[in-house]
Amino acid sequence: MTKPTIVWFRQDLRLEDNPALTAAAQRGGPVIPVYIHAPQEEAPWAPGGATRWWLHQSLAALGKDLRAAGSRLILRYGDTLEALRALIRETGAGAVFWNRRYEPQAVAQESLLAATLLDEENEIHTFNSSLLFEPWDVLTKEGNPYRVFTPFWRACLHADSPAEPLSSPSRLTPPSRWPKSVKLTDLELEPRPDWAAGLRETWQPGAAGAMSRWQAFFEDRVGRYDRDRNRPDRDGVSALSPYLHHGEISPRLMWHALLQRRTTRKAASARGVETYMQQLVWREFAHHLLYHFPHTSDEPLRPEFGSFPWQEDEGQLHAWQKGRTGYPIVDAGMRQLWVTGWMHNRIRMVVASFLVKDLLLPWQAGARWFWDTLVDADLANNTLGWQWTAGCGADAAPYFRIFNPVTQGERFDPHGGYVRRWVPELSGFPGRWIHKPWQAPSGVLNDAQVVLGESYPRPIVDHAEARGKALAAFNQLKSARAANLRR
Numbered sequence: 018m019t020k021p022t023i024v025w026f027r028q029d030l031r032l033e034d035n036p037a038l039t040a041a042a043q044r045g046g047p048v049i050p051v052y053i054h055a056p057q058e059e060a061p062w063a064p065g066g067a068t069r070w071w072l073h074q075s076l077a078a079l080g081k082d083l084r085a086a087g088s089r090l091i092l093r094y095g096d097t098l099e100a101l102r103a104l105i106r107e108t109g110a111g112a113v114f115w116n117r118r119y120e121p122q123a124v125a126q127e128s129l130l131a132a133t134l135l136d137e138e139n140e141i142h143t144f145n146s147s148l149l150f151e152p153w154d155v156l157t158k159e160g161n162p163y164r165v166f167t168p169f170w171r172a173c174l175h176a177d178s179p180a181e182p183l184s185s186p187s188r189l190t191p192p193s194r195w196p197k198s199v200k201l202t203d204l205e206l207e208p209r210p211d212w213a214a215g216l217r218e219t220w221q222p223g224a225a226g227a228m229s230r231w232q233a234f235f236e237d238r239v240g241r242y243d244r245d246r247n248r249p250d251r252d253g254v255s256a257l258s259p260y261l262h263h264g265e266i267s268p269r270l271m272w273h274a275l276l277q278r279r280t281t282r283k284a285a286s287a288r289g290v291e292t293y294m295q296q297l298v299w300r301e302f303a304h305h306l307l308y309h310f311p312h313t314s315d316e317p318l319r320p321e322f323g324s325f326p327w328q329e330d331e332g333q334l335h336a337w338q339k340g341r342t343g344y345p346i347v348d349a350g351m352r353q354l355w356v357t358g359w360m361h362n363r364i365r366m367v368v369a370s371f372l373v374k375d376l377l378l379p380w381q382a383g384a385r386w387f388w389d390t391l392v393d394a395d396l397a398n399n400t401l402g403w404q405w406t407a408g409c410g411a412d413a414a415p416y417f418r419i420f421n422p423v424t425q426g427e428r429f430d431p432h433g434g435y436v437r438r439w440v441p442e443l444s445g446f447p448g449r450w451i452h453k454p455w456q457a458p459s460g461v462l463n464d465a466q467v468v469l470g471e472s473y474p475r476p477i478v479d480h481a482e483a484r485g486k487a488l489a490a491f492n493q494l495k496s497a498r499a500a501n502l503r504r
């Protein structure tokens with residue numbers, strides 16, 4: 018009889034289109050699904066608070082789905098290799114299957130595990146469940162990684178199409194005796210004291226939540242995505258990022274549905290579909306970059322930015338984190354993040370630009386705050402987003418292009434609905450002044466019952482002045498670089 022197969026789950030918390038799980042089921046013999054909590058092995062990027070909350074709910078959902086397929090989710094914590102060895106001993110398993118991850122810590126961990134388990138005469142198989150294209154498959158003609166998005170996007174369109182998604186195994190053979198599992202609460206993923214009320218109200222983690230959000234977006238909104246995606250006051254984006262990060266939905270399933278829709282629907286909706294496909298490829302690009310440039314989660318891709326004269330100001334960092342900068346669009350974004358664990362992409366760019374260009378604080382400080390507060394905190398996407406904004410990454414926004422938080426607000430939240438929702442002290446403000454309350458006539462402030470500096474902060478920096486300082490800092494960097502080149 019075939020020996021049991023252990024399926025090691027991580028960021029692939031679903032049954033549908035899960036290649037490791039399907040292969041284990043097809044191998045014959047019992048299947049033992051396991052999740053091992055080992056945050057110390059992810060250092061220095063162990064999951065942050067909001068991600069841990071999500072993970073708790075998602076593991077509960079996966080456990081339920083596995084039970085419906087006649088199986089269970091075994092939970093363990095501690096050293097991953099030791100936990101896998103213990104399970105092999107306890108169950109007589111002959112093979113360990115898993116879906117690959119691509120972050121530097123995970124790559125190093127996987128190669129060590131694979132080498133050791135193979136040495137100990139176990140069968141090992143690894144699969145791709147989380148990307149459309151392997152980072153080593155899409156390369157330039159010279160065989161190098163891409164650093165610019167558009168040619169990467171084109172190369173993806175010309176690459177072999179990602180495999181068709183697999184359906185969930187309808188039944189998984191259980192072992193004759195289940196190994197012991199710790200309780201989910203033993204992993205201590207949920208916050209104490211409990212600050213997660215806003216997360217609970219906003220999200221339904223797990224594969225069922227992912228599928229209902231995807232279906233609603235795909236049926237009703239993807240056709241308008243190109244027009245609505247920059248409007249935080251509209252329901253224009255999919256908000257699937259935490260599900261994609263945790264592997265609760267398969268990007269291949271989404272990709273094939275989109276490809277089909279693109280060819281069968283009329284041109285206006287095809288544009289929305291194609292723009293959405295591009296965003297999925299930005300996610301691929303982020304993983305491609307982090308895989309090929311593993312130091313970039315902590316250091317700039319463009320080395321000259323290593324000597325950028327960043328400032329240190331705890332008070333300003335704190336004001337930014339808490340949404341008390343006095344710039345309503347920035348504060349709305351930071352408060353949306355604090356309450357829901359998520360922020361609209363346009364606003365992520367605005368708040369990130371404000372941190373690195375108006376406050377001259379290092380992008381790594383922003384990346385760390387996002388890491389702890391986002392339910393979709395993802396090392397590849399977060400690194401790309403911050404390096405892009407700071408101007409030091411691949412295909413980055415040039416440093417001298419500095420977002421003006423007032424005009425960004427006026428352009429993308431033209432009626433102020435987004436600001437009113439997240440900054441309730443400004444809820445009585447008329448649209449004309451809502452993005453620049455410090456310029457409002459006193460009658461408007463009185464009517465809206467706002468006392469600047471008391472009920473809502475005055476701007477912590479003057480944008481025009483801050484812009485000048487940022488440009489001076491950038492020019493200093495450019496001159497230093499030119500001098501180095503001349504030497």
Ligand SMILES: Cc1cc2nc3c(=O)[nH]c(=O)nc-3n(C[C@H](O)[C@H](O)[C@H](O)COP(=O)(O)OP(=O)(O)OC[C@H]3O[C@@H](n4cnc5c(N)ncnc54)[C@H](O)[C@@H]3O)c2cc1C
Nearest residue numbers: 254255256257258296299300362365369394395398399402
């Ligand atoms: C400073 C900064 C930090 C960011 N940190 C993260 C992060 O930690 N985790 C994360 O998933 N995204 C991050 N992003 C990218 C982007 O903001 C989010 O993916 C997006 O807002 C998620 O919302 P959505 O699912 O509605 O996206 P949609 O617009 O519906 O897009 C669909 C999917 O495409 C992918 N995607 C979209 N835009 C990007 C992008 N610019 N880069 C990479 N993938 C993208 C995401 O997986 C997203 O779920 C960051 C962006 C910036 C500017």
